[in-house]
Amino acid sequence: MGDVLALWLGSRAGIVLAATVGAGVLARDDRLPSFLERWQHWDAKLLVDIAKHGYDGDPAADPDQGLPAFFPGMPLALRLVHVIVPDWSLAGLLISLVAGMIAMVALARLADFEGPEGAGRRAVLALVLCPTAVFLFAGYTESLFLAFAIPAWLHARRQNWVAAGLLAAGASCVRITGLFLALALIVEFVMRRGRTGAVPWLFVPFVPLVLYSLYQHARTGDWLAWQHAQEAGWGRQMVWPWQSFWTTWQMATGDGQFAWAFRMELAGAVAGVAVVGWLLVARRWSEFVYVGLQVGALMFSAYYLSIPRAALLWWPLWVMLGRAGVRRRSVLLVYALVAGPLMVLNTMTFIEGAWAG
Numbered sequence: 438m439g440d441v442l443a444l445w446l447g448s449r450a451g452i453v454l455a456a457t458v459g460a461g462v463l464a465r466d467d468r469l470p471s472f473l474e475r476w477q478h479w480d481a482k483l484l485v486d487i488a489k490h491g492y493d494g495d496p497a498a499d500p501d502q503g504l505p506a507f508f509p510g511m512p513l514a515l516r517l518v519h520v521i522v523p524d525w526s527l528a529g530l531l532i533s534l535v536a537g538m539i540a541m542v543a544l545a546r547l548a549d550f551e552g553p554e555g556a557g558r559r560a561v562l563a564l565v566l567c568p569t570a571v572f573l574f575a576g577y578t579e580s581l582f583l584a585f586a587i588p589a590w591l592h593a594r595r596q597n598w599v600a601a602g603l604l605a606a607g608a609s610c611v612r613i614t615g616l617f618l619a620l621a622l623i624v625e626f627v628m629r630r631g632r633t634g635a636v637p638w639l640f641v642p643f644v645p646l647v648l649y650s651l652y653q654h655a656r657t658g659d660w661l662a663w664q665h666a667q668e669a670g671w672g673r674q675m676v677w678p679w680q681s682f683w684t685t686w687q688m689a690t691g692d693g694q695f696a697w698a699f700r701m702e703l704a705g706a707v708a709g710v711a712v713v714g715w716l717l718v719a720r721r722w723s724e725f726v727y728v729g730l731q732v733g734a735l736m737f738s739a740y741y742l743s744i745p746r747a748a749l750l751w752w753p754l755w756v757m758l759g760r761a762g763v764r765r766r767s768v769l770l771v772y773a774l775v776a777g778p779l780m781v782l783n784t785m786t787f788i789e790g791a792w793a794g
Contacts, residue, residue: 566773
């Protein structure tokens with residue numbers, strides 16, 4: 438796994454270089470924010486606010502209605518690391534660094550388990566070059582979720598259902614995506630005809646979801662506070678998919694400041710549908726459930742939001758690219774030539790405080 442860790446750490450060094458040298462070159466005023474300040478944007482800042490003040494937010498500022506949309510796993514991790522790392526931004530970066538390391542090793546092992554040999558490091562390369570890979574560096578939830586979810590899936594493939602259930606429960610503490618993982622594990626268990634004695638462990642990933650709903654109900658009186666927070670904070674009501682597509686299309690073809698971001702959302706939606714279609718044709722039913730439910734939820738939203746970022750969590754895509762890269766080196770080469778520049782662009786966009794995901 439040495440080459441996998443080298444890829445991960447090398448890609449982190451590349452982002453550090455982009456965030457220091459690039460930010461200096463593109464600085465538009467005399468004051469350049471410190472390196473750590475450049476990473477306190479959007480969700481990273483909101484997660485720190487929860488870690489510092491709880492779900493009511495900073496008492497000195499207007500309450501953010503979207504805070505309950507974030508599950509407690511990352512804020513709790515921030516509080517824990519903050520005990521020894523005083524700077525909140527640095528704490529978030531360190532969590533993503535270590536969690537990402539675990540996730541990359543697990544991804545490589547999963548891809549090699551699926552075969553052929555060598556698919557693992559190619560899958561990792563594809564993921565770290567993803568256009569939205571900056572969110573694996575920032576103090577976001579993606580790295581921490583993958584550090585639980587991919588090992589859970591690897592254990593499921595090896596039919597170690599106890600470990601799979603416990604690790605998936607960790608993923609459920611971090612993101613609502615843990616619900617889709619839990620459902621996919623049940624499908625995988627049925628397809629592999631797992632032992633009846635392991636059935637109770639398949640329900641463990643639902644426990645954090647229930648407990649979080651109980652907590653928010655005790656706090657707000659709302660059983661679906663996390664869902665209603667998304668509606669209040671980002672206007673993410675459920676609509677028909679053609680309405681969602683049309684709204685996104687109008688924003689992507691307009692002259693607004695977010696036009697390019699919504700063009701990437703459309704591209705992400707196309708990629709998501711393609712991945713779901715491939716999983717369906719390949720009859721990979723459990724992975725179809727995992728990715729398909731995510732793509733469906735995102736495309737039934739009022740408008741496309743964070744689809745390219747959600748792609749970071751679709752490990753069947755990265756395993757597929759890793760396997761394809763073994764058979765045809767040109768596949769990964771072409772992907773890198775297209776995705777790499779976009780990844781750098783999104784990194785620069787994020788550290789300038791603009792919307793990138």
